Amino acid sequence: MIQPNYHAGGAEIAGNWPPGWVAYIGGTLKHAGFTDVTFIDAMTNYIGDDDLKKRLDSLTPDVVMATAITPMIFQAQKTLEIARASNPNAITILGGIHPTFMYRQVFDEAPWIDYIVRGEGEEIVKELMAAIADGSVRDPVKKRQIRGIAYLENDAVVATAAMPPIADLDSLTPDWSLLEWDKYIYIPLNCRVAVPNFARGCPFTCRFCSQWKFWRKYRTRDPKKFVDEIETLVRDHGVGFFILADEEPTINKKKFVALCEELIARDLPVHWGINTRVTDILRDEKELPLYRKAGLVHVSLGTEAAAQLKLDRFRKQTTLEQNKKAIRLLKEAGMVAEAQFIIGLENETPETIEETYKFSQDWKPDMANWNMYTPWPFAELFAELADKVEVRDYSKYNFVTPIIQPDAMTREQVLKGVLRNYARFYMKKTFFSYPWTRDPFKRKYLMGCLRAFAKTTFEKKFYDLERLSMNGMSADVDFGFDKDRVFTRDQLRTMSEARPDLAADVDYQRAVPVYGDDGVAVEDEEEIASKPPGSPRAC
Ligand code: B12
Numbered sequence: 001m002i003q004p005n006y007h008a009g010g011a012e013i014a015g016n017w018p019p020g021w022v023a024y025i026g027g028t029l030k031h032a033g034f035t036d037v038t039f040i041d042a043m044t045n046y047i048g049d050d051d052l053k054k055r056l057d058s059l060t061p062d063v064v065m066a067t068a069i070t071p072m073i074f075q076a077q078k079t080l081e082i083a084r085a086s087n088p089n090a091i092t093i094l095g096g097i098h099p100t101f102m103y104r105q106v107f108d109e110a111p112w113i114d115y116i117v118r119g120e121g122e123e124i125v126k127e128l129m130a131a132i133a134d135g136s137v138r139d140p141v142k143k144r145q146i147r148g149i150a151y152l153e154n155d156a157v158v159a160t161a162a163m164p165p166i167a168d169l170d171s172l173t174p175d176w177s178l179l180e181w182d183k184y185i186y187i188p189l190n191c192r193v194a195v196p197n198f199a200r201g202c203p204f205t206c207r208f209c210s211q212w213k214f215w216r217k218y219r220t221r222d223p224k225k226f227v228d229e230i231e232t233l234v235r236d237h238g239v240g241f242f243i244l245a246d247e248e249p250t251i252n253k254k255k256f257v258a259l260c261e262e263l264i265a266r267d268l269p270v271h272w273g274i275n276t277r278v279t280d281i282l283r284d285e286k287e288l289p290l291y292r293k294a295g296l297v298h299v300s301l302g303t304e305a306a307a308q309l310k311l312d313r314f315r316k317q318t319t320l321e322q323n324k325k326a327i328r329l330l331k332e333a334g335m336v337a338e339a340q341f342i343i344g345l346e347n348e349t350p351e352t353i354e355e356t357y358k359f360s361q362d363w364k365p366d367m368a369n370w371n372m373y374t375p376w377p378f379a380e381l382f383a384e385l386a387d388k389v390e391v392r393d394y395s396k397y398n399f400v401t402p403i404i405q406p407d408a409m410t411r412e413q414v415l416k417g418v419l420r421n422y423a424r425f426y427m428k429k430t431f432f433s434y435p436w437t438r439d440p441f442k443r444k445y446l447m448g449c450l451r452a453f454a455k456t457t458f459e460k461k462f463y464d465l466e467r468l469s470m471n472g473m474s475a476d477v478d479f480g481f482d483k484d485r486v487f488t489r490d491q492l493r494t495m496s497e498a499r500p501d502l503a504a505d506v507d508y509q510r511a512v513p514v515y516g517d518d519g520v521a522v523e524d525e526e527e528i529a530s531k532p533p534g535s536p537r538a539c
């Protein structure tokens, strides 16, 4: 199993993070009897392509697996190309969000990939590996019966029937011992960090997002069993901080409260953080002290757009006043409140960027992030923007690079505006806020965050600062887009007409398409009917 060596300079700055898919997929494999599993974290260890090849030459694996989110896709394709060159007989498998929806494009570019696992991976990988092990995968008829995969057959792409979402998340068997624990350090608290899953899926349908489509159904774990997993992480692997990998951990209040009560009862030496929605925080006003007592210290809120206009466009149902109140409540309960802003839509102007800064001053969050608007190629807003998204270099779809060219500003101006907001916001925090925080734990945490910012800014990793070079008093920016992947609007229109088969495989109501045995997409009425209208936050 390989985590590709891709870096973006955003959330990574807080430390090195363990890839959760390795524990969940690796644990499934081991549980199914495939016990000879090796994990190479090329990302955390910055393993270059040549070194990776050397490692694979000596390992001689039968199967090589990699993951890919959108910005990582090219490096993931390359990773499996290296695996193929190193071990021509090894079977190569790619999973993760991007190939789940874009498998046709991926096979077009990387035909050396044998299988793409589409969607939630545990059950699919079990079926696929069993068929590889008993040789039935060589039988074209039996191969088509393996659910949730895509592959090339005589140069044509085959996508098999989708695997249903896993009904009982407590049946999962994650194996966290596959990870190199001394590498995963969370800088703010200087302790080991984990990213476990309490819930999967999201009942909302924000238009720029893909996660609700990816997991298809919202499910949570039994709080007690989940805390068993946390106990293993703390006791066996020395984890002192975890962030829930969930899209939406708090919507089921009863379960979330039960989770907190169980953590309090076990009194584990661990703190944690979540991403969640403003409306859940307002709903849980009275329970916030309980959440804090359970060790929840950092809440990142999808406050997102400063202007109400943007909130409406994203199909959000929060108001600016609600954002401000949620931040106040979190701070009063002793937690670190983080606000997220989205910047860089086509109607962005210097004034709207300034407006987000003013909101950050008015709402007074402990931390603020300015994320570049990044519609995933399989998100509803991407389809709507279509030929306005000229940059198709997915490696820059990373929240820190302006993909869209606003009508009234250049991309350089957008980036500089955002960096100016960061500089002003954190300068004030450095001198007038963090060192004077009364609660010693919160002070330590915030000063730790500042250390992470300072370190990565100095190393030019934060927000990928390496692309800025000083030219006298001004800064030049080179986004480093792959020029072969930047098109004019006319070119994009012609391309989509010439190769409609390379578009995302998604329908905006029903998530990962469900295929019948004949390979034709079938309807799933129940699932469509169960989707409530969309609402707030970025995760
Ligand atoms: C933890 C996390 C991180 C960690 C990374 C930890 C790590 N080493 O992987 C940190 C904080 C560093 C991070 C950074 C970034 N992240 Co992030 N991150 C997440 C988060 C919150 C949880 C991911 C997770 O662990 N999920 C749980 C696991 C079990 O799910 P999974 O990885 O999808 O794996 C399942 C399936 O996909 C499948 N699967 C996946 N891979 C494979 C491989 C094989 C072979 C098989 C069979 C199956 C399989 O099986 C798994 C089990 O079902 C998600 C949001 C979310 N809730 O998922 C965002 C998310 C993945 N991040 C995202 C982004 C954009 C980024 C950044 C670019 C942002 C930035 N500038 O900082 C960077 C990129 C960093 C990098 N170098 O790649 C996006 C990706 C969107 C997209 N379309 O690609 C997400 C979805 C957030 C969002 N809503 O937009 N991130």
Ligand code: SF4
Residues within 6 Å of the ligand: 202, 203, 204, 205, 206, 209, 210, 211, 212, 247, 248, 535, 536, 537, 538, 539
């Ligand atoms: S942005 Fe967050 S709340 Fe909205 S659909 Fe995606 S995961 Fe759900």
